[in-house]
Amino acid sequence: MSNVAENLDLIDALSLVLQDVNKKKEQQMQIDDELAKHHIPRGRFNEILIHNERLDQLSQEELTLLTIVVHKITDDKRIDPKSFYSSREINKALKYEYESELPTFPYTIVNVIRTGKTEFITAMSYKEIVGWYLADMITYNFKCQRLPIEKATKKGKVTVKPKTVKKSVEAIADKMLKGDFSTDTIIFNILVNGNDKIEYDNGDLTIYEGTEVDIIDGWHRLQGMVRALQIDPNLEGYMNVSIKHYTLKKAQEALGQFNTVNPFDKVLAKHYNEKGSERNIAKRLMDDSALEGKVSIRTRVDKKLGQLTNIDVLSKSIGTIFEIKNDLEEEMVFEHLKRFFGILLNSYPEHFKTNILAKSKEDWLNHHNTFVGYCVIAKHLYDNKSLSVESVTQLVNSIDMSKDSEYGTIMKEQGNRNSNQTKDLIRKFFEKQVKGTEPDGNVTIDDLIN
Numbered sequence: 001m002s003n004v005a006e007n008l009d010l011i012d013a014l015s016l017v018l019q020d021v022n023k024k025k026e027q028q029m030q031i032d033d034e035l036a037k038h039h040i041p042r043g044r045f046n047e048i049l050i051h052n053e054r055l056d057q058l059s060q061e062e063l064t065l066l067t068i069v070v071h072k073i074t075d076d077k078r079i080d081p082k083s084f085y086s087s088r089e090i091n092k093a094l095k096y097e098y099e100s101e102l103p104t105f106p107y108t109i110v111n112v113i114r115t116g117k118t119e120f121i122t123a124m125s126y127k128e129i130v131g132w133y134l135a136d137m138i139t140y141n142f143k144c145q146r147l148p149i150e151k152a153t154k155k156g157k158v159t160v161k162p163k164t165v166k167k168s169v170e171a172i173a174d175k176m177l178k179g180d181f182s183t184d185t186i187i188f189n190i191l192v193n194g195n196d197k198i199e200y201d202n203g204d205l206t207i208y209e210g211t212e213v214d215i216i217d218g219w220h221r222l223q224g225m226v227r228a229l230q231i232d233p234n235l236e237g238y239m240n241v242s243i244k245h246y247t248l249k250k251a252q253e254a255l256g257q258f259n260t261v262n263p264f265d266k267v268l269a270k271h272y273n274e275k276g277s278e279r280n281i282a283k284r285l286m287d288d289s290a291l292e293g294k295v296s297i298r299t300r301v302d303k304k305l306g307q308l309t310n311i312d313v314l315s316k317s318i319g320t321i322f323e324i325k326n327d328l329e330e331e332m333v334f335e336h337l338k339r340f341f342g343i344l345l346n347s348y349p350e351h352f353k354t355n356i357l358a359k360s361k362e363d364w365l366n367h368h369n370t371f372v373g374y375c376v377i378a379k380h381l382y383d384n385k386s387l388s389v390e391s392v393t394q395l396v397n398s399i400d401m402s403k404d405s406e407y408g409t410i411m412k413e414q415g416n417r418n419s420n421q422t423k424d425l426i427r428k429f430f431e432k433q434v435k436g437t438e439p440d441g442n443v444t445i446d447d448l449i450n
Contacts, residue, residue, distance in 0.1 A: 010067065013078045015052045017070060022049050027073050029161065034069045040098040041134040047230050064093035102135035103128075105209040109243075112205040118245040120205055126176070126225045126237040129186075132213075133222060141214040144189065144251040164223060172224025176237055185240040186218025192247045205243070216244070216251055277330040278319030281337065282311055289338040290345040294352075301368040303357045309368040313423070317375040321427065322382070336387065340378040343392045364401040364411050372423050373399075373430035380434040399433050 021027050032045050040062075048054050048066075058066065068081045068090060081090055112122040132138050140162050175181035190196055190213055197208040207213065215222060221239065228235055246254065286295045296302065296310040318324075322333050345352040351359045351366045360366050377395050381387045401407050407429060414422045 010084045011055050014055060014067060017074060017076045017079050018049055018052060021074060030073045031069055038065060038097050041102055042136065043134050043226055050230060061093050061096040064089055065096050068093060103131050103137065104135065105137065105211065106206055108204050108206045110204055112203055114200055120243040122241050123238050124241050126229060126235060126239065129222065129239060130225050130229050133226060137213060139212050139214045143248060144214060144216050144255060162219060165220060168220045169223040169227055172221055173227035176224060176228040177232060177235065183240055184221060185242050186221050187216050187242045187244065189214045189216045189244040189246050189251045192245060198245065216255060276319065277324040278315045281318050281330060281334045282315035284334055285337060290342040303360055306356060308352060308366055309371040313368055313371050317372045321375045321379045336382050337378055339387060340392065343389050344374060347389060347393050363403060364408060367411060369423060369426055372426040376427055376430035377434055395434055
């Protein structure tokens with residue numbers, strides 16, 4: 001059994017380890033995730049990081065559990081739980097669950113004004129909003145937010161987290177603590193996804209369990225509130241809250257209209273706002289095909305993250321090459337491309353899945369602009385109703401995409417032309433190849449330009 005002296009030694013050691021953890025954001029997130037499995041509110045660990053003296057205020061089981069979790073993530077021998085606790089104490093702590101006083105669904109917001117069929121406005125206290133956040137009642141939905149930070153681990157696993165500008169958070173918190181923060185509006189969206197259930201009655205808006213509430217504007221203001229309340233738990237303040245009840249698509253479209261302190265990425269705003277069959281197909285391919293997780297919303301394509309092309313290359317190629325005229329054609333082209341890219345990516349797994357970066361140095365098969373050419377091949381097979389593993393691989397294999405090929409000349413000279421000219425040359429090159437119209441079996445750049 002541990003005694004008071006041992007716990008004092010542990011707290012000293014734990015404080016030293018936490019000083020190291022305070023410099024490592026990824027470890028902080030991992031520890032927060034582990035503690036959340038025991039229903040410990042998110043943000044509580046961050047509070048301890050800032051105020052180590054609160055370690056003394058933890059119950060025996062909480063302190064034991066914190067030691068176990070921090071040791072598991074850091075593997076720091078200074079806080080090996082076996083050096084401070086018996087097996088019985090460790091097992092007991094592993095079964096511990098925090099009894100939260102945080103809010104839960106169903107939850108009723110009072111004094112709500114209905115401004116439209118699917119729009120509401122109200123005011124909520126800092127404590128109320130932060131309570132929602134700590135209770136995981138607010139979701140950061142990456143599909144209707146600003147571009148996230150993506151990182152690839154050494155094992156190839158991609159982690160995604162919200163992009164947070166620390167200086168903005170600190171500045172907002174400082175103004176809130178001084179009482180100088182001008183009342184602003186943050187925007188929540190009650191996501192219409194089939195699991196949503198709300199009721200509005202005479203100024204009361206009730207949100208039921210199973211409903212997802214996304215924050216779609218005001219992430220930094222929310223984090224500022226969290227930070228301010230960590231410093232002063234008794235801080236009083238209120239925030240205007242606009243509440244929408246939108247589908248994901250409508251929430252994305254609305255994002256382009258919102259002004260934010262930290263500028264919203266223009267490419268992402270375009271992605272959310274732009275309409276048309278080609279954009280709809282590209283978005284669906286990103287969510288429901290072999291291309292899931294492999295299409296960048298940014299212009300830049302990061303092969304370390306497993307990305308192969310970007311949304312503009314994909315959508316513009318579909319629009320130019322397929323020339324879709326109605327909703328039925330849109331559905332048919334989507335189904336065709338879904339199957340086509342499934343065959344393509346699985347037929348060349350090293351290029352498109354397992355060894356993307358290395359293969360990109362050998363030839364042009366997985367260059368992001370080559371996807372213009374793949375759309376040409378897909379269209380040829382669509383017109384001839386001949387989509388199969390054999391027909392896809394036969395056409396791809398028939399085109400020389402080595403570094404020193406004629407196609408390689410087009411790719412190497414990309415810097416000498418604007419991107420649209422390059423894509424047009426690629427399209428013409430592939431069209432001549434799949435149709436077999438080149439006069440001598442070899443397509444030159446002069447042929448394509450002329």
